[in-house]
Amino acid sequence: MPDSSHRSEVTTSLNHAAFGAGPGAGPLADTDVPVERWMRAVVWGARGHYSRARAELEALTRGGDVEPAVVSLAWSTQASLLRQLGWHRVASGFDGRALAVVGTGSGDGGDVLLREARCDALTGLAADALGCGRLALGRRLLQRCGEHLDEGVADRLWRQRIRTHWVSAELFLAGGDFASARRHADTAAEISEASGSVRHHVKSDLLRSAAMTGDPDSGPAARLAADVLDRCDRHGLIPLKWAAAMLLGGVTSDSRAQVAREECEALIRARGGRFRI
Template sequence: MLPGSDVPVERWMHAVAEGGQGHYSRARAELATLTRSSAADAVVSLAWSTQASFLRQLGWHSVAAGFDGKALALVGMEYESGGEDLLVREAQCDALTGLAADALGCGRLALGWRLLDRCGVHLSRGAEGEMWRQRVRCHWVSAELSLAGADFAAAQRHADIAAEISDAAGSVRHRIKSDLLRSASMTGKADSDSAARLATDVLDRCDQYGLIPLKWAAAMLLSGVSGDSGAETVRLECEALIRARGGRFRN
C-alpha cells in the first residue's frame, strides 16, 4: 500500500497512483472522501475526473461522462487570462479531455474532437512547460480518436509526441501508456511485427512497475496482433486481479 497524506491534492495523487496499479477499491474510497470534503473546487474536480477515468478503463464510458460533467461544472470550461490558478486550469483540461474520451467510447468522434479543441485553448495559452500531464492526455485521446477514424499516421504522431513529453517529465507510467498507443498505431502497417515487439516491451515494463490495468491492455493488444496464447493468458490473469482489487468490467 502506498503512503497516505492529509493534504487534499496529495490525497488525489495517491488515489491516481493506486488506480494505476489497479487498486480500484482503495482509490475510489480516497476519491469519494475528497468529493465529500471541503477541499478546493479544483481538487474535487480532479477527483471526479479520476473517478471517470477508472470507469472508462473498464468500459463504462457513458457512466464516466456523468462524473466528468460534474468535474467540469465545478471549474467551468472558459479560459480567463490571469483569473485562474494553475490547478483550476489543470482540472478544466482533465475534465474536457475526459469528456472527449467518453465521447469516443460512445462513438461520437466529432464531439470528441470539439472537446479536445476546447482543451487546446487552455493548453495553448499556458506557459511553456506547464501542464505537461494535460498535454500528454490530450495527445493520448487524439491518438485514440485518430485510431477510431483509421488514421494510423496521425495516431502515431500524437503517440510519439506524448512519449516525448512523458520522457521529458520523467514519468514512467505516462511513457509506458504512450508506448502502448504507439504500438496500437503501428497495427495499421502491413507488417505487424513492430507493433508486437513494442507491445511485448510495454507488457514487460508494466509487469516491472505493477501497472496492472496497462498490463491488461497491453496483453489484449499483443494477443490481437500476434495471436500469442501466452498474452491471452496474461490478459485473463490481469482481469481476475483487477476484479479482486475492486474493478468491475462492463460486459
C-alpha cells in the same frame, strides 16, 4: 499538521509515484491533505486497486474543506477509472461534474491546478465521447481543451498535453487514420519521456504500438506491445498491462498474452474493478 519539511517529503514521494519514475515503488505515505489524497488515488488506480482509489476520491468529492480544483480532479479521476473498464457513458457524468466545478472560462487568476483540472475534465469528456462513438464531439472537446492549453505554460501542463495527444491518437485510430494516430502517439511519448513519468511513457508506447498495427508488417507493433507488457509487469501497472495483453494477443499468437490478460482480469476484479462485459 506535520511540519513543512515532512509535508514536502510526503508531496514529493506521492508525486514520484503518481507522475514520476516510481509508479510501483512500495507503500504510499498516509496523508489527510486533499491534493495528496488525490495523488494517492491516482497511484492506486494505476496499480489496479479500484476500491482503494474510489475510497480516496469519494472522500474528496463528499464535501468539506477541499478546493474546487482538487474536487474536479477527483471527479475526473473517477471517470478515468470507469473508462478503463468500459463504462464510458457513466464516466461522462463524472467528467461533467468535474467541469461544472471549475467552469469553462479562462479567469483562473494564474491558478495552474485549476487549469489542469479544467483540461482534465475536457479531455475526459472527449474520451467519453469517443467511447460512445461520437467522434466529432470528441474532436470539438479536444479543441476546447487546446484553447486552455495554449494559455498555459507548457512545462507546467505537460500531463494535460500528453492526455490530449492520447485522445487525439485514439480518435484517429477509431477513424482508421493510423498515420495521424502515430504522430500524436509519438508526440505523447516524447513529452512523457522528457517529463520522467514512467506511467505516461508506457501508455504512450502502448498507443504507438496500436498505431503501428496499421502497417503491413505487424512485427514492430508486436515487439513494442511485448515490451510495454514487460514494463507494466515490472512497475505493477495492472490496467495498462491488461490493455497491452489485449493488444499483443490481437497481433500475435503469443500464448503469454492470454495468460497475462486473464491474470490481470482476475486481479482487477479482486481489487474492486467491474468490467462492462
